[in-house]
Amino acid sequence: MVKPAERLKSIELSQIRKMFEVCDDSAISLGIGEPDFDIPENVKIAINNALEEGFTHYTHNKGFLELREEISKKLRSDNKVNIDPNSILVTVGASEALYICAQGFFEKGDEILIPDPGFLSYKACVDISEATTIPVEAKISNDYKIKLEDVEEKISSKTKAFIMNSPSNPTGAVMDKKDIKAIADLATDHDFIIISDEIYEKIIYDKKHYSPKQFTDNAIIINGFSKTYAMTGLRIGYLAGEEEIIEELLKVHQYNTACAPSISQIGGYEALKGPQGYVKTMVKEFKRRKDLISKRLDDLNLECTPLEGAFYAFPQVENAKDYVKKALDVGVITVPGSGFGQTCECNVRMSYANSYENIEEAMNRLEKIK
Ligand SMILES: Cc1ncc(COP(=O)(O)O)c(C=O)c1O
Numbered sequence: 001m002v003k004p005a006e007r008l009k010s011i012e013l014s015q016i017r018k019m020f021e022v023c024d025d026s027a028i029s030l031g032i033g034e035p036d037f038d039i040p041e042n043v044k045i046a047i048n049n050a051l052e053e054g055f056t057h058y059t060h061n062k063g064f065l066e067l068r069e070e071i072s073k074k075l076r077s078d079n080k081v082n083i084d085p086n087s088i089l090v091t092v093g094a095s096e097a098l099y100i101c102a103q104g105f106f107e108k109g110d111e112i113l114i115p116d117p118g119f120l121s122y123k124a125c126v127d128i129s130e131a132t133t134i135p136v137e138a139k140i141s142n143d144y145k146i147k148l149e150d151v152e153e154k155i156s157s158k159t160k161a162f163i164m165n166s167p168s169n170p171t172g173a174v175m176d177k178k179d180i181k182a183i184a185d186l187a188t189d190h191d192f193i194i195i196s197d198e199i200y201e202k203i204i205y206d207k208k209h210y211s212p213k214q215f216t217d218n219a220i221i222i223n224g225f226s227k228t229y230a231m232t233g234l235r236i237g238y239l240a241g242e243e244e245i246i247e248e249l250l251k252v253h254q255y256n257t258a259c260a261p262s263i264s265q266i267g268g269y270e271a272l273k274g275p276q277g278y279v280k281t282m283v284k285e286f287k288r289r290k291d292l293i294s295k296r297l298d299d300l301n302l303e304c305t306p307l308e309g310a311f312y313a314f315p316q317v318e319n320a321k322d323y324v325k326k327a328l329d330v331g332v333i334t335v336p337g338s339g340f341g342q343t344c345e346c347n348v349r350m351s352y353a354n355s356y357e358n359i360e361e362a363m364n365r366l367e368k369i370k
Contacts, residue, residue, distance in 0.1 A: 011127050014120055014339070028362040030350040031333040033169065035230040035311070039267070040278040043229065046270035047263055055266060059259045061250060063090025063238070067265050070272040071238055075221070078201070079211040083221075087243040089253055090260045090268070094199045094224040094237035096253070098125055101161075101195045101220065101239070104249040106131035110160035115146055116341035117314065119169045119197070131160065137343055143305040144171035144314070148182040155186070161193045164212060167200040167309025170340045170349040172290075174207045174308040184215035194219040199237070202228045202279055204309040205287050217242060227310075228279055229271040234264040286311050289352040289359055296363035297350075311353045320348050323369070330365040 062068060068085035075081050091097040102125035106112055114122040116135035126133045134154050138144040151162055166175035187194045194212045196219055201209040213219040224237025239249065290307050297304045302315035317323040320336040327334045337344030352359055
């Protein structure tokens with residue numbers, strides 16, 4: 001058999017997917033990282049109409065212009081950044097945007113700073129690019145918020161990028177504006193790029209999201225529609241940055257996917273252009289669940305930092321692997337922290353993207369763990 005490339009050998013498949021393979025139907029899943037809501041009704045209608053009208057062909061490689069114009073408007077009003085539609089690249093989810101950045105920026109010898117704990121794709125994408133990951137610990141003593149000092153002490157002459165993710169998967173932490181700004185200044189001074197994964201920006205509770213792009217040209221924004229509009233399966237996201245950079249990164253996108261799916265682009269366009277009440281209602285419901293899970297984890301004596309964004313809790317347990325197994329035995333799927341970094345042997349991730357009633361029942365079951 002012809003062997004796949006050596007560099008893939010050390011890359012593990014997602015632990016989260018592994019959890020689903022072992023689950024039976026009666027188990028309640030706190031494993032999944034996607035909103036349990038249907039897509040907005042106006043998006044559904046727009047997609048159906050577009051299908052009827054035959055909007056099923058290749059689009060501009062960067063995405064159709066009207067969508068990029070809407071994204072540009074959104075970035076101006078929500079994130080206070082002026083990014084021309086030409087400097088926006090519509091991708092197959094934030095996942096492709098991340099992969100494009102890794103292939104487009106990183107090479108052997110580069111050091112890439114990634115949050116630890118952090119989203120598991122970051123390390124995998126860096127590994128595939130053959131650059132080196134340098135974990136930046138998001139300290140529990142700082143409620144998992146990355147601070148300027150945490151990044152500063154990891155900077156070397158080889159630092160090429162820092163992947164920032166606020167609100168964070170898996171901790172639910174939201175970084176402070178002063179740290180975002182200070183790290184942006186650091187990127188300017190030391191000439192590295194901040195790859196800012198802002199996919200959870202709207203799923204935030206009593207906090208405000210700030211994009212580092214507001215403070216430095218040395219930042220590129222990754223965002224998408226999967227979380228804000230529950231459009232995970234439509235696979236639609238985007239990259240926004242400086243035009244010369246986007247033109248280069250376009251090469252990776254063009255020879256990989258040509259363009260994001262036309263129908264999903266219509267979905268993205270309608271999601272941005274249409275009413276935003278859907279997002280408010282969804283976030284209100286997530287907040288209700290967050291309050292529930294925070295209280296119940298507290299009752300269970302599972303220590304958890306304040307949950308400020310996204311839809312994950314990342315409580316501490318004695319031994320994550322044992323806990324995940326015991327939870328599975330009582331019918332609850334959780335994810336061991338080890339998948340999210342080197343510092344998480346004693347954490348489990350619980351997603352509250354499940355109904356209020358299911359979360360309540362899951363907590364009742366977890367109460368039975370000795
Ligand atoms: C932090 C983070 N970034 C990116 C993604 C990928 O999102 P998409 O569905 O847009 O590819 C996820 C999905 O779970 C995520 O949690």
